[in-house]
Amino acid sequence: xxxxxxxxxxxxxxxxxxxxxxxxxxxxxxxxxxxxxxxxxxxxxxxxxxxxxxxxxxxxxxxxxxxxxxxxxxxxxxxxxxxxxxxxxxxxxxxxxxxxxxxxxxxxxxxxxxxxxxxxxxxxxxxxxxxxxxxxxxxxxxxxxxxxxxxxxxxxxxxxxxxxxxxxxxxxxxxxxxxxxxxxxxxxxxxxxxxxxxxxxxxxxxxxxxxxxxxxxxxxxxxxxxxxxxxxxxxxxxxxxxxxxxxxxxxxxxxxxxxxxxxxxxxxxxxxxxxxxxxxxxxxxxxxxxxxxxxxxxxxxxxxxxxxxxx
Numbered sequence: 001x002x003x004x005x006x007x008x009x010x011x012x013x014x015x016x017x018x019x020x021x022x023x024x025x026x027x028x029x030x031x032x033x034x035x036x037x038x039x040x041x042x043x044x045x046x047x048x049x050x051x052x053x054x055x056x057x058x059x060x061x062x063x064x065x066x067x068x069x070x071x072x073x074x075x076x077x078x079x080x081x082x083x084x085x086x087x088x089x090x091x092x093x094x095x096x097x098x099x100x101x102x103x104x105x106x107x108x109x110x111x112x113x114x115x116x117x118x119x120x121x122x123x124x125x126x127x128x129x130x131x132x133x134x135x136x137x138x139x140x141x142x143x144x145x146x147x148x149x150x151x152x153x154x155x156x157x158x159x160x161x162x163x164x165x166x167x168x169x170x171x172x173x174x175x176x177x178x179x180x181x182x183x184x185x186x187x188x189x190x191x192x193x194x195x196x197x198x199x200x201x202x203x204x205x206x207x208x209x210x211x212x213x214x215x216x217x218x219x220x221x222x223x224x225x226x227x228x229x230x231x232x233x234x235x236x237x238x239x240x241x242x243x244x245x246x247x248x249x250x251x252x253x254x255x256x257x258x259x260x261x262x263x264x265x266x267x268x269x270x271x272x273x274x275x276x277x278x279x280x281x282x283x284x285x286x287x288x289x290x291x292x293x294x295x296x297x298x299x300x301x302x303x304x305x306x307x308x309x310x311x
Contacts, residue, residue, distance in 0.1 A: 003249045008065065008306055075098070082105050
């Protein structure tokens, strides 16, 4: 299946803008200096709780794990970057660019999922690549077409090409590798995560094709999407800046499908884009303004999909 009813989310206790990720995450913004760290974290917690509530109200099974004060993990709210869960029962751990993000990895999360009845058969650990300064940040770097066995990946400091290929060889997937860019102070710089500019649903794909500057690469990516019979819904770079690419389709009660995004992302969409999405699923959105500004990530980054089989 491409989408799931089960989601893992980490509730923050010391959320703030991470200075170690800001070097190549150009979506992070500095808030007013008068805003205290306590206020930022409190606002992030409220946004998190409201977000979880809208998911649970439509029947999404959300496993919420509380973060811990120690160690210092300001980005723990984005678990999809360090771990992924697969219907084979396999769990994958990924090498992270920022040293303080590596501290987010917690074995007790696997225990929590097993206590809920999920089965884990094997753990694949790529984290040793960190010693060679090679990184691949989970389903932030890898947008996986689980039905058609394809992996879409925009290369960056956080997505190493050799690791992408290794991943695809081991899990028998076809790599679709390209570069995606954003305009920063008049320069074209790599987008740090693929899932900021691209989202895959069951029957559609949302993508900022204009972010792929190389015309040949852009054509190849779009052809892969067309050949898997997905309707392509294009978004602009300005919409990407509003996190309109950072969305995730999930299953609710009675197998109802929902596309989850932030309110900022939703407001950036045109009527035509909304209608295109609503042909396939209902849109859910919630305000994530503080999380987006300080974290440089949005709704999709907050949700780690759990595809593990149940006993």
